[in-house]
Amino acid sequence: MINRRLFLKTSSATLASIASINPALAKGCTGKRGTVIDLVLYDDRVDASSRFATDAKSNGSAILSIQDDLTEASFGQLQKVLTEQEAVIGGYTTPHAASYVLGLARDYQYQQVHFTDLEPELRQLLDDAGQKDALTAWVLAPMQSADSGRV
Amino acid sequence: MTIPPGLTQSQFDNALGEFREAVGSDWVFTIDEHIAMYKDYFSPLLNTDLQPIPSAAVAPNSVEEVQQVLRIANDYKIPLWTISTGKNYGYGGPDARVSGSVIVDLKRMNRILELNEDHAYALVEPGVSHYDLWLEIRRRGYRLWTDGPSPAYASIIGNTMERGAGYGLLGERAAAQCGMEVVLANGDVVRTGMGANSNSETWQQYKHGFGPSIDGMFFQSNFGIVTKMGIWLIPEPPAFRSAEVYVENHEDVIPLIDVMRPLRHANVIANSATASLNFGGYVEGGQGPGGGIAAPPGTPPPGPPGWRARLGFYGYDRVVETNWEEVQDAYASAIPGVSFHSDKYSAPYNPDTMLTESKLAAGIPSFQESPLWNHAGTFVSMVMNFSGETYWDFMQTYDAIYQENGLRYMGGPLHMHTPRSMMTLAGVPLSPSDPEMNQGRIAMVEQLIQASAEKGWSEYRTPLVFMDHAMESFDFNNHALKRFNETIKDTLDPNGILSPGKNGIWPQRLREEQA
Numbered sequence: 001m002i003n004r005r006l007f008l009k010t011s012s013a014t015l016a017s018i019a020s021i022n023p024a025l026a027k028g029c030t031g032k033r034g035t036v037i038d039l040v041l042y043d044d045r046v047d048a049s050s051r052f053a054t055d056a057k058s059n060g061s062a063i064l065s066i067q068d069d070l071t072e073a074s075f076g077q078l079q080k081v082l083t084e085q086e087a088v089i090g091g092y093t094t095p096h097a098a099s100y101v102l103g104l105a106r107d108y109q110y111q112q113v114h115f116t117d118l119e120p121e122l123r124q125l126l127d128d129a130g131q132k133d134a135l136t137a138w139v140l141a142p143m144q145s146a147d148s149g150r151v
Numbered sequence: 152m153t154i155p156p157g158l159t160q161s162q163f164d165n166a167l168g169e170f171r172e173a174v175g176s177d178w179v180f181t182i183d184e185h186i187a188m189y190k191d192y193f194s195p196l197l198n199t200d201l202q203p204i205p206s207a208a209v210a211p212n213s214v215e216e217v218q219q220v221l222r223i224a225n226d227y228k229i230p231l232w233t234i235s236t237g238k239n240y241g242y243g244g245p246d247a248r249v250s251g252s253v254i255v256d257l258k259r260m261n262r263i264l265e266l267n268e269d270h271a272y273a274l275v276e277p278g279v280s281h282y283d284l285w286l287e288i289r290r291r292g293y294r295l296w297t298d299g300p301s302p303a304y305a306s307i308i309g310n311t312m313e314r315g316a317g318y319g320l321l322g323e324r325a326a327a328q329c330g331m332e333v334v335l336a337n338g339d340v341v342r343t344g345m346g347a348n349s350n351s352e353t354w355q356q357y358k359h360g361f362g363p364s365i366d367g368m369f370f371q372s373n374f375g376i377v378t379k380m381g382i383w384l385i386p387e388p389p390a391f392r393s394a395e396v397y398v399e400n401h402e403d404v405i406p407l408i409d410v411m412r413p414l415r416h417a418n419v420i421a422n423s424a425t426a427s428l429n430f431g432g433y434v435e436g437g438q439g440p441g442g443g444i445a446a447p448p449g450t451p452p453p454g455p456p457g458w459r460a461r462l463g464f465y466g467y468d469r470v471v472e473t474n475w476e477e478v479q480d481a482y483a484s485a486i487p488g489v490s491f492h493s494d495k496y497s498a499p500y501n502p503d504t505m506l507t508e509s510k511l512a513a514g515i516p517s518f519q520e521s522p523l524w525n526h527a528g529t530f531v532s533m534v535m536n537f538s539g540e541t542y543w544d545f546m547q548t549y550d551a552i553y554q555e556n557g558l559r560y561m562g563g564p565l566h567m568h569t570p571r572s573m574m575t576l577a578g579v580p581l582s583p584s585d586p587e588m589n590q591g592r593i594a595m596v597e598q599l600i601q602a603s604a605e606k607g608w609s610e611y612r613t614p615l616v617f618m619d620h621a622m623e624s625f626d627f628n629n630h631a632l633k634r635f636n637e638t639i640k641d642t643l644d645p646n647g648i649l650s651p652g653k654n655g656i657w658p659q660r661l662r663e664e665q666a
Binding site: 069070071072075079095096098099102103104105106107109111112113143 | 259304583
């Protein structure tokens with residue numbers, strides 16, 4: 001089961017990362033900088049998402065570009081990571097891309113530990129920024145990892 | 152937190168405690184972040200209060216744990232909704248029909264129980280995907296082919312139970328099912344076909360058993376939870392040719408279909424052939440067809456480049472070549488301007504050097520069809536006569552209704568699973584941020600279903616939102632089929648716990664509430 005420490009840590013890291021690349025979202029977002037996310041999925045068509053990936057990469061994350069759906073290449077990489085059951089995976093992607101990854105991760109015993117829809121302030125900020133349907137932030141962690149408090 | 156209908160919070164807390172005892176506390180999901188993973192982000196009801204929200208999800212790991220989950224659900228009269236590895240995109244995803252349902256997620260039951268090379272079959276649990284099976288076949292070095300959907304992470308059992316289709320020799324997947332194990336609502340475990348003989352050596356080889364064949368009752372139904380299924384595989388053919396037939400004009404779809412029919416009957420074209428508009432399956436710049444062709448107002452009527460059929464030829468080299476020549480001759484004599492493309496492969500096959508277009512017909516996991524899902528949309532999936540004139544009528548009928556709703560219908564992908572009928576998808580675009588527009592589109596789909604029924608075309612599968620509407624269109628003898636389904640439902644599942652509302656089959660207590 002996901003523990004509270006992991007949840008808070010990954011959530012705050014994600015929010016901090018998002019805040020760092022989108023001033024419109026910065027208001028109301030608190031948390032320390034740095035990442036606990038091993039793999040970041042991003043959408044290279046969207047500047048904000050690319051900046052998120054750049055930021056994450058500078059903090060030591062691996063990055064993987066994904067657009068609206070899974071391709072043979074992205075599925076292959078993601079399936080390998082999911083099978084290994086070690087990486088915390090974060091994304092700043094379109095909702096469609098997120099739904100594909102969430103659906104797949106569900107089958108590999110991953111749990112969602114953060115998504116923007118749960119943060120009322122952030123949801124409002126996303127709406128204000130006109131990005132309601134554009135990008136969503138999410139974090140997935142393997143159940144085993146969460147149990148052990150690895151992160 | 153949403154709770155099951157009719158329960159108090161205290162009762163539900165007690166039930167959750169029992170679920171945790173049954174499957175382990177790690178495998179009962181209740182917090183919002185986890186529940187959000189059981190949401191259909193393609194639903195026409197997205198971002199409305201009408202989209203059902205599950206109260207929890209449980210993930211049993213064995214038949215015994217499934218039985219325990221059912222016992223608890225019966226005790227508390229909790230509606231369950233069973234899913235597995237399959238994604239069911241465009242048809243409802245993991246959504247239940249009743250808000251407050253507990254999702255029974257069979258993902259942990261992911262064992263390949265048997266893989267038989269000599270007799271070309273597998274026995275699998277619900278959490279096994281086509282991709283998993285393909286990997287295992289390769290790991291063992293068996294000369295077997297699967298025939299999966301695209302994308303390939305679909306559950307074998309889930310997709311087969313929904314009568315999903317492939318593109319190869321066993322494209323009509325429901326026909327490749329052989330033997331299943333089902334846990335009934337009362338916890339009893341039934342094996343179908345020859346599996347009813349505890350010592351059977353042909354459970355996955357002979358479908359029919361002794362007495363009535365009951366396997367079909369569990370397809371697209373809510374009469375039990377399928378925990379094991381046999382699926383036939385394809386012995387690797389010595390040679391394989393993937394081919395495409397191109398026609399230039401929109402009207403050429405009529406002879407494209409009609410020439411194909413006798414070739415399918417004669418098994419000259421042996422695979423589950425497909426045909427689609429020859430611009431990649433959807434209109435760029437549209438709002439999102441989701442599998443069919445729904446273009447915004449102002450889109451001009453379709454013209455060249457016409458249509459493309461995708462075919463597969465399998466077997467000994469000379470047979471493959473002869474059949475392909477017959478097909479080219481038949482089309483060349485019927486359609487001016489027809490052109491062909493094909494690629495030939497021989498065993499041993501190397502998927503890494505195979506063209507993407509060829510992989511699907513060879514059962515190799517592919518994401519070729521994934522672009523169809525790029526945008527939010529919902530499907531109308533109609534079965535009709537294997538006839539060009541019928542399909543032309545279908546396109547005219549649909550385009551008229553699409554235009555009434557400010558869209559254009561230009562023709563969707565066709566699947567020729569059998570020589571006698573074909574299925575087509577019509578996509579209707581949705582917008583996650585515009586629930587009001589989506590409500591209009593729901594009404595439009597209902598209009599399409601009704602118009603189709605009047606023409607004699609019926610849905611083979613439909614999103615959750617339209618299940619009742621689709622079932623109503625099966626109206627012979629004042630809906631005798633629906634009454635029959637309800638009789639079985641009430642007998643096998645008197646508390647109505649298993650997937651209530653699935654394919655328009657409601658248990659008695661919920662029928663009474665609706666009335």
